Amino acid sequence: MMSLIRVLPEDIINRIAAGEVVENPASVVKELVENSLDAQSSQIRVEIFAGGQQLIRIIDNGVGMGQDDAILSLERHATSKIRKFDDLFTLESMGFRGEALAAIASVSKMSITTALENSIGTQIEVEGGKILRVSPSARKKGTTIEVRSLFYNVPARKKFQKSSAINGAEVLRLITTFSLAYPHIAFELFHNDELVFSTSDTSKDDFKNALESRVCTILGEEVTSSSYFVDFTEDGYVLKGYIGNPLSTRHNRSGQYLFVHQRAVVSPLISYAVRDGFGTRLAEQRHPIYVIHLEIPKALIDVNVHPQKKEVRFRDENIMKQKVEKAIKQALGQKETSFIQRPIADIDFTAFSSFPGKSLSSNYIISSKPEVMSPQQTQFVLPRAQMQVVGLYKNYLFIEGASVADRISLPDRPNLSDVLIIVDLAAAFAQVLFTSLFTDSEKIGVQALLLPLSLQFSEIDASIVENHSKLFEELGIFLHATSKNSYMIDKAPALLEMDELSPLVYEIVDELRSFGKATSISQERKREIAMRASLSAKTHKRSFTQEEAVELFEKLLTTDSPYHCPQGKPTITGVYPHDIAESFFRRKKS
Incomplete structure (x- = not known):
C-alpha cells in the first residue's frame, strides 16, 4: 500500500515559510534592512516601485559577502548568527533563523550583488527560489539586493495585497522606525524614483543629539522642543530617549516608539509603566509621545516570544515596570516648572x-x-x-x-x-x-x-x-x-x-x-x-x-x-x- 504521508519538495517548503516571513512589501524591506544592519552598514538606501510590488532594492555599504557565503545565504536555516543553542539567549543581531532570503527568493525574482572589501564581487540571479546564474560583478564593498515581481508565483497572496499607496506608507513607517532605532545610521527611501525620506548625517554626534535630530525629523520640531530627555541607569537597566510634554499627547499610541537593544518592539507593560510615570499630568484617554531605548542584561529578557520578534518577555516584570516609572518621573521632575497644567x-x-x-x-x-x-x-x-x-x-x-x-x-x-x-x-x-x-x-x-x-x-x-x-x-x-x-x-x-x-x-x-x-x-x-x-x-x-x-x-x-x-x-x-x-x-x- 502506498504511503499517504510524504516529505514536501523544497520549493513548497520555502513557499510555506514565505507565508510567515513575507506578508507584504514592507515585511520584505524589514528583513533585508535588518540584514544590512547586521552587516554593519552605516548607509542604507531603500528604493521601491509601486509600493514594492514591482521592485524593492536595498543598497548598503556593509561588509558584504564572498561568493560561497552569498550562495549559501539562499539556503533555509543558513545563518552566521548562531553556533549553539545558548546563542539564542544572547543574540545581538536583528535576525538569526536564516529563513528570510530563501523565503523571499521563493516568491519573487531576486538578484544579489555583493562584494567584500578589495575583492571581486558576485552577482546571483534567482527566480522562484531557483538559482539561474552566478557571475562575477564589479561593486564596492557592500550588498545590493533587488526583489522584483513579488508574489508573481503565488496569485492568491498577490490578489489580497493592498494598494501601492498604502504599501508605500507602510514601508515609510518602517524606515522611520529604523532611523529612530539606529540614529547614527543614514537612511534614504525612494518611491517611484522620488525621495520621500532621508536623514541628516549624525554619524559624529553623541547619542542624545543624534536621537534628537531624528525625533525632530519624524515627530516634528514642536514635539521635540518641548520634550524631555531621559537618561537613567540603575542595576544594569539603561533607559535613554525622549518623552513628550504632558500637554502634547495623542488619542492613540501612534507616537510611541520602544526599542529594546535597538529592536522595535511592542510592550503593553512598558506603555503602562510610562503612563504611570506621567501620573496625573496626563489627561484622560490621552497617550504620551515617547521614543525610548532600553537596554537590560540579556539574561533577563526573551526575544523569542513572537515569530517576527515584535514582542519581548521580561523575567521580572515588576522590577522592569518600577525602573521605567522611576526613569520617567526623574526626567519630568528635572523640568517640572517648564509646563503648567x-x-x-x-x-x-x-x-x-x-x-x-x-x-x-x-x-x-x-x-x-x-x-x-x-x-x-x-x-x-x-x-x-x-x-x-x-x-x-x-x-x-x-x-x-x-x-x-x-x-x-x-x-x-x-x-x-x-x-x-x-x-x-x-x-x-x-x-x-x-x-x-x-x-x-x-x-x-x-x-x-x-x-x-x-x-x-x-x-x-x-x-x-x-x-x-x-x-x-x-x-x-x-x-x-x-x-x-x-x-x-x-x-x-x-x-x-x-x-x-x-x-x-x-x-x-x-x-x-x-x-x-x-x-x-x-x-x-x-x-x-x-x-x-x-x-x-x-x-x-x-x-x-x-x-x-x-x-x-x-x-x-x-x-x-x-x-x-x-x-x-x-x-x-x-x-x-x-x-x-x-x-x-x-x-x-x-
Missing part, C-alpha cells in the same frame, strides 16, 4: 441674565415663572419651540421635557410632559462636528481666523498636509505653507475654538499616514477621519456658556442622528421626578 473650571448652576461680551438674542424672552433649582435663576424660552431651559451644570444642559416634546422622543420616556431632559454637551458637540466635517465645506460654516494659527510638522507630516490640502479644505480647514514644514491656518470651522484646532489637525494627519501619498480619499475614509476628529473633540475639556449650550442643542437636532454621538453613546436622556426621589430614598405615593 490648565485646570478646567467647574460651572455651577447659575442664572444667566446676560452673557459676557455678547447680548442675548431677541429670540429669547425671560419667563416670570420661578424655578425650584434656584430662587434667583432666570429661565429662557424660545418662542418658536417654547423651549424652556432650566439650567447648566458643568457640561450638561437641563431642559423641561414638556417644552421640547414635539421635537424629540425618547423610547424609554414616552411621556415627556413630566421629564427633565439632560443633554451631554461633549457628546452633542462630537455629533455636530462629525456631521459638519462629513459634509461639503460650504455647509460646514467656515470663518476666517482673526489671528492665523501657525503649525509645525515633521518632514513626513508636512508632505502629507501638502498632498491632502484639498481634503483639509473639504473639512473646512484652509492651510498654506509659510516655510519648510510650517503651515498657517487662515480659515477653520466656526464650531472650533483656537485651542481645539491644532490638536484636530494633528489627529487628521495621524490618520492620513496610513493612506500613503493617495490624494483622493473615499467617503468611507473621510468618514473615519471625521469620526476620529469628533472623538478628539469629545475628549477635549471644552466648557460652554448657557447661550452656546442652547445653540449647540439646536444644531444637534438638525443632525441625522441627534440621540447618539459618533461613538454610539447617548447625547440626550431624561429623568422623571420619581427617579430623583429614589436617590433620596423616597418615592411619591400613588
